[in-house]
Amino acid sequence: MEGKKYYYNPKTLQYEPVRITAKKALINGLVYLIAVIVLSVGFIKVSGEFFETPKEKALKRELDQMTYWYNTVSHDFENMASHLEKIQEKDANVHRLILGVAPMDSAIWNAGIGGHERYTNITEFKNSGSLIRATISKADKLKRKIDLQNKSLDELLKKAKAREEKLASIPSIIPVRIDKLSTHIKGLSGFGYRIHPVHKIRRFHYGMDFTAPLGTSIQSTGNGRVVEVVNSRSGYGKYIKISHGHGYATLYGHMNKINVKKGQKVKKGQVIGTVGNTGLSTAPHLHYEVHFNGKPINPIGFVIDGLSPDEYSEMVKQAEVENQSFD
Numbered sequence: 001m002e003g004k005k006y007y008y009n010p011k012t013l014q015y016e017p018v019r020i021t022a023k024k025a026l027i028n029g030l031v032y033l034i035a036v037i038v039l040s041v042g043f044i045k046v047s048g049e050f051f052e053t054p055k056e057k058a059l060k061r062e063l064d065q066m067t068y069w070y071n072t073v074s075h076d077f078e079n080m081a082s083h084l085e086k087i088q089e090k091d092a093n094v095h096r097l098i099l100g101v102a103p104m105d106s107a108i109w110n111a112g113i114g115g116h117e118r119y120t121n122i123t124e125f126k127n128s129g130s131l132i133r134a135t136i137s138k139a140d141k142l143k144r145k146i147d148l149q150n151k152s153l154d155e156l157l158k159k160a161k162a163r164e165e166k167l168a169s170i171p172s173i174i175p176v177r178i179d180k181l182s183t184h185i186k187g188l189s190g191f192g193y194r195i196h197p198v199h200k201i202r203r204f205h206y207g208m209d210f211t212a213p214l215g216t217s218i219q220s221t222g223n224g225r226v227v228e229v230v231n232s233r234s235g236y237g238k239y240i241k242i243s244h245g246h247g248y249a250t251l252y253g254h255m256n257k258i259n260v261k262k263g264q265k266v267k268k269g270q271v272i273g274t275v276g277n278t279g280l281s282t283a284p285h286l287h288y289e290v291h292f293n294g295k296p297i298n299p300i301g302f303v304i305d306g307l308s309p310d311e312y313s314e315m316v317k318q319a320e321v322e323n324q325s326f327d
Contacts, residue, residue: 190319237279253287
């Protein structure tokens with residue numbers, strides 16, 4: 001009887017074994033299967049709520065790392081934006097002020113990136129859409145400002161090169177090598193009324209006379225092009241004239257030797273000849289003139305480079321003395 005189930009049959013007054021029909025067995029099996037499935041699903045759901053799988057743990061660690069790096073990158077964005085603002089401020093208040101260029105319009109600098117449809121696909125992400133959108137928006141604004149600053153610097157570089165070219169062209173150095181002049185810059189006759197050395201009358205002297213030994217090198221006082229080369233027995237004798245552009249020209253008279261030709265380009269500091277005593281001259285010297293828009297002007301303000309403050313002050317004093325010129 002062990003392992004079998006019996007029931008009492010009142011008709012036969014005997015215990016008879018329980019017989020399970022195929023239909024009932026099928027129903028019992030289905031009930032059992034359903035119970036197993038329900039219990040399994042419930043167990044999985046409950047375990048998912050309270051227990052993490054290795055894959056979930058790995059994903060969580062990865063998410064934590066991504067959050068850390070996102071915060072780092074976001075902080076870097078803020079730092080870069082701050083540095084860029086300082087560069088733009090220097091651009092507006094220093095570089096453009098020096099070069100005489102109007103500052104960039106603040107409305108253009110601070111303008112945003114138009115078009116909300118740029119982020120339509122991103123905002124569909126329920127949990128991270130707004131965060132991603134904010135980050136990309138920061139990046140877009142930063143890229144736009146960098147592009148604006150690059151264009152601004154290109155413009156300033158162009159202006160600076162033009163200014164550099166102009167500064168290199170404007171006469172600014174002594175035409176005779178300073179080491180060949182006397183220590184205290186004596187023997188100098190300046191711009192203005194002076195006594196003519198030959199005619200002994202008071203006449204206007206349109207340049208500056210620098211006394212120096214015969215054969216002393218003469219240098220171009222700025223970048224330019226030789227426009228005149230003259231060899232005369234009177235007046236300035238052997239002389240050349242250089243056009244520097246921007247309205248400026250210089251004349252070098254009473255030369256002994258001329259090293260350049262008409263039409264030749266010259267650089268500031270380039271030797272163009274030597275000191276002589278040609279034309280109407282009473283001693284070896286260089287007669288130097290500076291012209292602006294075709295008219296002679298006082299060269300004293302164009303011989304600054306290469307002199308100490310004391311030397312320049314001494315030269316100004318000598319040039320102001322109404323003495324006798326050398327031509």
